Amino acid sequence: MRIGAFRKVIATALVLCSFASMSSCLRARKVEVDSATLVDGRAFTTPVRVHLNDGGVIIFQKGARVTADSIVGTEGRAYSATMESLPDTRGARLADVLGVEVVTEGTNVGTTVAYTVLTTPLAVVGVAALAVAIFGSCPTIYTDSAGTPVLEAESFSYSITPLLAKRDVDRLRAQPNDQGVVRLEIRNEALETHYIDQLQLLEVAHGATETVYPAAYGQPIAFANTARPYRATDRAGRDVTPFIAHADDAAFATADATLTSASDSDATDWIDIVLPRPAGDSLALALRMRSSLLTTMLFYDYMLHRPGAAAIDWLGHDMQRIATVAQFGRWSGANLALRIQVLRNGKYERVARLADFGPIAYRHVAVMIPAARDDSVRIRLDFTADQWRIDQVVVADGRRVAAKTIAPHRVVTGADEERADMANHLAKADQRHVMTTPGQRIFAEFMTTSSSQPRTYLLAAEGYYTEWIRGSWLKTPSDTVAFDPKRVRIGALLQEWHAARADMEARFFATKVPVI
Amino acid sequence: MRTTIVICIVLSACFPVGPSIESSPLSHSPRGAEGWIQVRKAPRTDIELLMLTDSSYVVQTTDGRIAEARFSDVSNIKLKDAGFLQGGAPKPEQYQFIRLRARFPYGISDDVRAKLLQKAGQTEIVQLRPQS
Numbered sequence: 001m002r003i004g005a006f007r008k009v010i011a012t013a014l015v016l017c018s019f020a021s022m023s024s025c026l027r028a029r030k031v032e033v034d035s036a037t038l039v040d041g042r043a044f045t046t047p048v049r050v051h052l053n054d055g056g057v058i059i060f061q062k063g064a065r066v067t068a069d070s071i072v073g074t075e076g077r078a079y080s081a082t083m084e085s086l087p088d089t090r091g092a093r094l095a096d097v098l099g100v101e102v103v104t105e106g107t108n109v110g111t112t113v114a115y116t117v118l119t120t121p122l123a124v125v126g127v128a129a130l131a132v133a134i135f136g137s138c139p140t141i142y143t144d145s146a147g148t149p150v151l152e153a154e155s156f157s158y159s160i161t162p163l164l165a166k167r168d169v170d171r172l173r174a175q176p177n178d179q180g181v182v183r184l185e186i187r188n189e190a191l192e193t194h195y196i197d198q199l200q201l202l203e204v205a206h207g208a209t210e211t212v213y214p215a216a217y218g219q220p221i222a223f224a225n226t227a228r229p230y231r232a233t234d235r236a237g238r239d240v241t242p243f244i245a246h247a248d249d250a251a252f253a254t255a256d257a258t259l260t261s262a263s264d265s266d267a268t269d270w271i272d273i274v275l276p277r278p279a280g281d282s283l284a285l286a287l288r289m290r291s292s293l294l295t296t297m298l299f300y301d302y303m304l305h306r307p308g309a310a311a312i313d314w315l316g317h318d319m320q321r322i323a324t325v326a327q328f329g330r331w332s333g334a335n336l337a338l339r340i341q342v343l344r345n346g347k348y349e350r351v352a353r354l355a356d357f358g359p360i361a362y363r364h365v366a367v368m369i370p371a372a373r374d375d376s377v378r379i380r381l382d383f384t385a386d387q388w389r390i391d392q393v394v395v396a397d398g399r400r401v402a403a404k405t406i407a408p409h410r411v412v413t414g415a416d417e418e419r420a421d422m423a424n425h426l427a428k429a430d431q432r433h434v435m436t437t438p439g440q441r442i443f444a445e446f447m448t449t450s451s452s453q454p455r456t457y458l459l460a461a462e463g464y465y466t467e468w469i470r471g472s473w474l475k476t477p478s479d480t481v482a483f484d485p486k487r488v489r490i491g492a493l494l495q496e497w498h499a500a501r502a503d504m505e506a507r508f509f510a511t512k513v514p515v516i
Numbered sequence: 517m518r519t520t521i522v523i524c525i526v527l528s529a530c531f532p533v534g535p536s537i538e539s540s541p542l543s544h545s546p547r548g549a550e551g552w553i554q555v556r557k558a559p560r561t562d563i564e565l566l567m568l569t570d571s572s573y574v575v576q577t578t579d580g581r582i583a584e585a586r587f588s589d590v591s592n593i594k595l596k597d598a599g600f601l602q603g604g605a606p607k608p609e610q611y612q613f614i615r616l617r618a619r620f621p622y623g624i625s626d627d628v629r630a631k632l633l634q635k636a637g638q639t640e641i642v643q644l645r646p647q648s
Contacts, residue, residue, distance in 0.1 A: 031540040033616045047543035051621065055628035057546040079546040081620075081628045082635040099622040105537040163594065317539065320596055322550055322562060429592075430602035431610075 036100045042066045047103040048073065052096050055081025058089055069094055138358050138465060139194045139436070142185040143174040149185060155196075155461035157291070157358030160299070161319040164329075165197065165464040167429070168356065169214035171364040172457045176448045182457055183445045188436040189512040191468040195433040199426045201446040202403035202458040212401065212456035213286050213366035216352045220403055220458060221366035223284040223396035227276040230376065232393070234258070235269045244271070247288050247392040249362070254386035259498050262385045263491040270382040275395040277377050284398020285340065285379065286366040289390040291357045293504050294497050295336060301496075302488065304469060308477025312469055318482055331485035338388055342369050343378035359508070362391055368398055385494055386501075403458065408444040414516055429462045438468070438513040541596075548619035551595035555585050556603070556646035565595060566632075567620040568611060574641065576619075582636045585644040 036044065043065045050058040050071055057079050064073030072091035079085055138157040142149040153170030176182050182201055188194050202220070204212045210222040232241045236255035243252040254269045262268075277283070304311045318324045337355040341348035352367040369377070377395050407427040411419050411434075422442065425432040434442065448455070537543055548565040553575060561583075563575035572586045573593065590603040595617060606614060615621050624632070633639060 031537055031542055033542050035616065035621075046537060049542070049546075053625065055620065055624055055631065057619075059544060059546060061543055077544070077546075081624070081631050083546060101542075101616060101621060103537060103540065103542045322552065322596065428602060 033101050033103050036102045038066045040068050044102050049101040051098045053098050140187045140189055151361050154358040154360045156463050158356040159464035162464050163325040167462040169458050169460045172459055180448045181445050185443050187441040187515050188438055191438050192465045194436045194465045196463040197433050198429040198462040199444050200460040201406040204401050204403045204456045205453045213364040214458050216365050216367045219400045221284050221398045222401045223398040225278045226394045226396040227278055230274045232271055232273040234271050244390055244393045251389040251391040259385045262494040264489050267384050267490045269385040270380055273379040275377045277375050278397045280397030282398055283369050283371045284366045284396050285369050286394050288362050288364050288392040290362045291359045292389050293359050294387050296359050303483040305473040306479040307482050308474055310482040314482035338383040341380040348380050406446045409447045410445040412443045414441040439516050441515045549595040549617040553593045554591050555589045555644045556591045558647045565618045567618045568615045580636050581642050582632050583642040583644050589646050
């Protein structure tokens with residue numbers, strides 16, 4: 001994204017900061033590969049991959065030299081087409097060579113700018129308050145209500161690297177203006193770079209008495225005849241019905257007793273909920289909730305601060321590997337998700353697992369659940385202690401509903417510059433991202449269709465973000481190796497969270513990066 | 517301004533971060549880029565990229581099968597260090613970028629094809645088709 005004025009400020013600050021703070025300047029590397037032309041006498045000083053007619057490959061890690069009839073080097077590691085390792089070789093005849101690739105190292109200019117700015121004295125950029133910024137972690141979505149921005153959603157909170165990019169769907173309260181336009185403001189209010197791949201408005205037509213939520217899986221769910229809980233009890237034995245009966249931001253949080261007694265072997269909290277069974281055959285469980293800042297602390301402290309410089313390679317390299325990301329995904333699914341279970345025939349059966357919620361905006365989600373013949377529905381929500389803030393749980397008659405997708409027809413920057421290229425980039429989930437840096441915002445406009453039937457709008461967003469590693473984190477590491485889920489002791493994590501929670505919750509929302 | 521930034525970075529002797537040439541698989545692994553591919557209405561399949569033809573990706577799945585997915589059937593493909601691509605034929609510059617990260621960037625002969633299939637215990641390349 002080229003938002004002229006802000007980039008100029010950042011770039012100019014970089015010039016000043018780089019000289020003022022050389023020790024905190026980081027260069028982001030990238031590795032490139034290209035075909036090489038074989039000319040007699042040409043020497044390569046970087047790794048060379050020689051592809052042979054028989055499908056084999058020789059890798060000269062220390063480079064190679066071309067002669068009149070061959071390519072030669074030292075310690076050539078040879079492999080067959082089927083990847084068997086062969087004895088090392090010193091070269092190959094050019095007649096046997098199909099092609100040669102040369103591997104080189106370059107500088108990723110865009111990423112280097114980000115790393116450098118974040119590690120230089122922030123006062124030079126003129127935003128001293130950012131030094132203690134802990135607000136994150138995702139794009140925040142606002143709509144305008146009579147001149148006041150209203151927080152509607154946060155997108156792809158879990159997507160901390162490209163391989164974790166995923167589609168998030170959030171319910172919006174927004175309705176079209178007189179011209180039929182839904183206008184959303186997408187802000188970057190954190191020390192992050194956001195890469196937004198796609199924005200889609202989902203338009204759902206429904207009955208007058210129905211409410212529509214995004215589903216945990218599949219098409220949205222419309223529901224009516226809502227029933228609130230008779231009774232809800234948490235693991236500590238508290239009656240928590242008042243916290244989850246109404247959408248009022250007075251949300252359930254784990255009892256101190258449960259949190260302080262959590263251990264590595266038993267870190268779970270749960271809520272048992274009894275709700276009256278609606279009359280219909282298809283039941284939907286609808287929830288309004290968000291993550292607590294436990295995940296944020298885990299991300300900032302365990303993943304980024306403690307490992308120091310190793311965190312940069314972890315984010316920029318390790319987390320680009322499928323195996324690492326898969327391991328991370330399994331661990332976070334097991335430890336950070338909320339599981340929904342329904343009591344059937346005397347046993348709780350898991351019907352859904354919810355994850356990927358952010359800590360900033362409450363998210364609405366619905367799940368179709370099996371309908372028993374009883375006159376009540378018994379639900380258990382179980383989760384790692386204090387991981388969730390659960391504001392409302394209701395059961396209702398539900399049905400799946402179709403959604404019409406609408407791409408943004410117009411995108412405007414914070415500098416009021418219309419950008420057709422951004423609208424084009426955001427129309428599809430492809431490799432073309434709109435990138436925003438801290439303090440930037442864009443406005444996306446969607447043209448809806450007019451109808452007398454009630455409509456609810458959902459926002460589908462896909463992308464990822466990269467966290468800016470704070471200079472202070474690099475200076476005070478307490479570990480020497482990158483984050484490894486296997487090393488996390490969940491009991492210790494929860495005790496640290498218990499100690500830090502009040503301060504973190506007090507500071508979190510006060511440290512948003514102001515948008516321009 | 518971009519030039520200024522680059523000069524500044526060079527002059528200030530920046531500390532390098534991110535994948536180095538020594539740690540990159542391109543420098544020491546004979547295999548192609550790893551990632552996943554998804555044909556329409558089918559789940560993702562983890563793969564190593566073997567090569568590109570004019571109309572398809574040829575891959576080895578993590579269970580060892582040699583498989584082919586036509587560009588027109590692919591809804592998404594993601595390769596390490598090559599990013600995320602939507603389905604359909606890659607643009608020329610993308611095609612070149614991906615091709616150079618395959619195990620066989622210059623294609624394979626019939627003999628090599630036969631060796632790969634034999635090793636995989638196959639007689640034909642499996643076609644990854646959209647599911648209905």
